[in-house]
Amino acid sequence: MSFKNLGAAALIGALSLTISASVGIAEDAAKPVTGGTLIYLEQQAHTNLYPPAGGFYPNGGVLNQITDKLTYQNPKTLEIEPWIAQSWTVNENATEYTFRLRAGVTFSDGSPLDANAVAKNYDTFGLGNKALKQPVSEVINNYDHSEVIDPLTIKFYFKRPSPGFLQGTSVIGSGLVSLATLALPFEQLGDATKIIGSGPFVVESETLGKELSLKARQDYNWGPPKFKHQGRAYLDGIKFVITGEDSVRIGALLSGQADFIRQVQAYDEEQVESQGYKIYAPPTRGVNNSVVFRPDNPLVADLRVRRALLHGTNTQEIVSTLFSVNYPQAKSIIASTAQGYVDLSSKLAYDPAEAAKLLDDAGWKAGANGVRAKDGQPLILTAYESPPQPQNKATLQLVAQQWAKLGVTLNVLAGDAGSKTVDDLDPDKTPVSPAMVGRADPDVIKSQYYPKNRDVLRQKGGLSDKVKSFADGRLNGLLEQLSSEPDPAKRLTIAGEVQNYVIDQAYAIPIFEEPQAFAGAPYVQGVAFEAVGRPSFYSIWLAEH
C-alpha cells in the first residue's frame, strides 16, 4: 500500500470511527447498557470496614457500594428521602424517631433486613459494643435505646433532643450490616468478605491491600425509591485496584488500563481534561479545609495574634497557586454548599497592614532577624502536615511564607503517625494544625470543635490531658444548642452564630472548600456521588468504547 492509499484508508477509518462514535453516544445517552466490569483505581487500601469507620475515604468508597442506609440524602437538595425506611415520624423535641421499613429487603447472606436487624445496628453504632471493641459512631448524638414495634417498625429513643439523627441515618457511617457482621470483633472487620450488607454490590473476593472485586447483586431491588434507576446495578462488577502512585493512576487511566480513578491532584487536572477525560470534584460540604489554633498555647492565646494571622493569610493566593476551580476559596468555616452556611468573606479579608498593626499592638515587635519577638521570645509556631488532605504540605508551606512576611515563623513538620498524634494533642508542641471534616448536616460543626468530639481547638476536658486551662464555654454552649435544637430554622440560625463566633475569635482560618477529586474515562456514564463525595457505582454504566 502506498503512502497515499494509507492516508486515505486512515482518513476513511477515522471518519467511520467518528460517525459510529457519535451515533453510539446518542444511543447510549438514552439507554444504559447492562454489563461490564469497572476498573477503579484507589489510592489507598481500605482499613477497618466497621461502618462508622466509613469517614476514611477508601472505606467509604467500599461501604457505599455494599451497604444501604435507612434514608437517602439527596446530594442536590440535601433533603432526606426514603430508602430502606419508607417513612418516618419524629416527635416534637426530636427525642423519639419511628421508622417504617420497606418489606422484602435482605442482606446478601439471605438474612432479612428487618426492624430487629436495624435495632441491632443502631444499638451498636449509638452505644458501641465493649465486648467486641466496636466504637460509637460520631454522627449519633444522645442515643438511648431502640424498640422493635413490629417486624417492619422500629423506634429510637434519645436522652436529649437529637435533631441531626435523621440526617445521621443517611451517612456512610450508618450503612446497615447483617447480624453476622455485627457479631464479629472489631479487629476482624477489615476483611471485606465478612462485611455483609444489603447493597447493590457484594464483595466477591479480596487480595488484602491490593485488590477488591465486587459483583452486582442480581436480586437487588431496593434502591432509593426516587431514583430513576431501579433494580440491579448496570455493572456486572467493580474491580478496585490499589495504586498508590499518582502518576501511575493517571497514566493507567489515560492509556486505557483503568476506567475511573480517585484522588487526582489539582496540577494533573489539565492533563486529564485535555485528553477528553472527565474530572469529577464533588464537594464534601462540611467544615472547610482550614488552619486552626490551639489557644492553650500562650503564643496564640491572644486574640490579636490569631486575628493578625487570619488577616495575614492570603487564601486567594493559596487557591490560585496550588489548586484549581474545583477548590473554591472558603468564605466561612463551613462550605458554601453546606447547610446553614453564612457568607463571612468580609471578615476574612487579606490585610497585611492590619495584621502587622495587630501584632504590634499585641507587643510582638520585629527583631533584627526579621522574626517578631516579645520579652525575648520569638514568635515561632509549629504545625504537622496532614497527608490525607490535598497538597496539605504545600498549603502549609505557602501559609508559612505568607506569615514569614509578617515576621512570624511557621515550622511545617512531617511526622510518623505516632509522634504526630502525640504532639498534636499537646498545644504547647502544636499550636497550629490543619483540619477539615465532611458531613452534610450542621452537626458537622459540633463534630469538629466540640471537646468531646474531634476537639480541634484542644479544650480542657477534651481529647487531650495536656491542656492546661483553655476552654470556651460560649462556643461549647452554642455547639450543644446546635446539636439539640429541634426547630430546623432555629438550628440554622445557631449554625450561623457559631460560624460568626469562630471567626470573630479567629480560632480558625478557613482556606478552601475541599472536594473529592476523581477522573473517569469518557465512556463511563451515570457517575454519581453521595452528599459528601463518596462515589456511588450503582447507576454507572459503560458506553461502547
Next chain:
Amino acid sequence: MARYVLSRTGQALLVLWAAFTISFVLLQAMPGDAVLIKFQNPEYGLGPEQLADIRAAYAADGSLASQYLQTIGNFLTGNFGYSLQRGVAVSAQLAVNLPSTIQLAGLGFATALILAVILAIFCNIPGLGRLRSFIHSIPSLFVSVPTFWLGIMLIQIFSFRLKLVPVINPGPWEGLILPVLTVAVPISAPMAQLLLRNVDEVLTRPFVAVVRAKGASHYWVLWRHVARNASLPVLTVAGVLFGELLAGAVVTEAVFGLNGIGGLAEQAVTSQDVAVLQAIVVISAATFVAINLAIDLLYPVLDPRLKTKLGTAR
C-alpha cells in the same frame, strides 16, 4: 563440621531473639501506640471517655514485662495477633505479602546475578578495545539509577507508551517483568563491579600464568580457575546486598502497587501497628540469618582451604 554447623545455628537463634527483644523495646519506646493512633484518628471522632473504654478493652495499659512475655509466648505458638489498623489477622497479611516479596526479591536477585555475569563475560571477551572500558563503566551507571525513577520510567515507556505490558490487572508473570527489572538493575551493579575487579585481579595471579603456560585456553582459565576464585567475595557481598534488595523491593512495590512485606512494614510503621511490625522484624531477621547461615555453610564447599581449617577434609 557438625560443631561448626551447630555453633553457627546457635548464633543464628541468638540473633533472632535479640532482634525480637530489641524491636519490642524500641516499639514500646516510640511515642504513642497503636490504639491511640487508630482511635484518635478524626475519622472516628471519639470522646475521651470512649477512648478510655477502648484502651481498657485492648489492655493497652498493661505492664511492659507482661506484654513482652505474652507476645513472645504467642509468637512461639505461631500466633501473630491482629492488625489493629487494618482489622485483619497478621497471619493473613503475611500470607498475602510474604510470597510476593520472596518472588520479587528472588527473581530480582537472580536477574541481577545474570546481569552481573553477562557484564563480566562481555568484559572478558578478548579484543574489545574501547568497548571494554565502556562496559566497565555500566555498573557505575546502574548503581546511580534511583529505583523509584527507574520504575516510573519503565512503566511510562513499556506500559503506557508502547503498551507492551499492563500495570493494572497483568497476568501473574507479565506483572513481574517490569518490577523484577526495577529491582535487579541497581543490585546488579555492585555485584558486577566486584566480579569484574576480582576477575581482573585473579587473572594477574601467578597460578594463572602457570595454567596458561601449560597451554590452557582463555575461556578454560576463566571458567575453571578464575570464576571460582572470583565468585567467593561476590557471594559474601550477596548476603549484604539482600538488605539492599529488600529496600529496593519496598520502593518497587510502592511504584507498581504490588503486595509485599515492604509496603506492609511501611504502613505498619506509620500506624505503629505493633503486632504487624513485630512479625515482620522477626521474619526479616530470620531470613537474613538464614541467608548468612547458608553462605557460611557454603564457604567450605567452595573453598577447600576452609575445609582443611575446619578439620573436615580427609
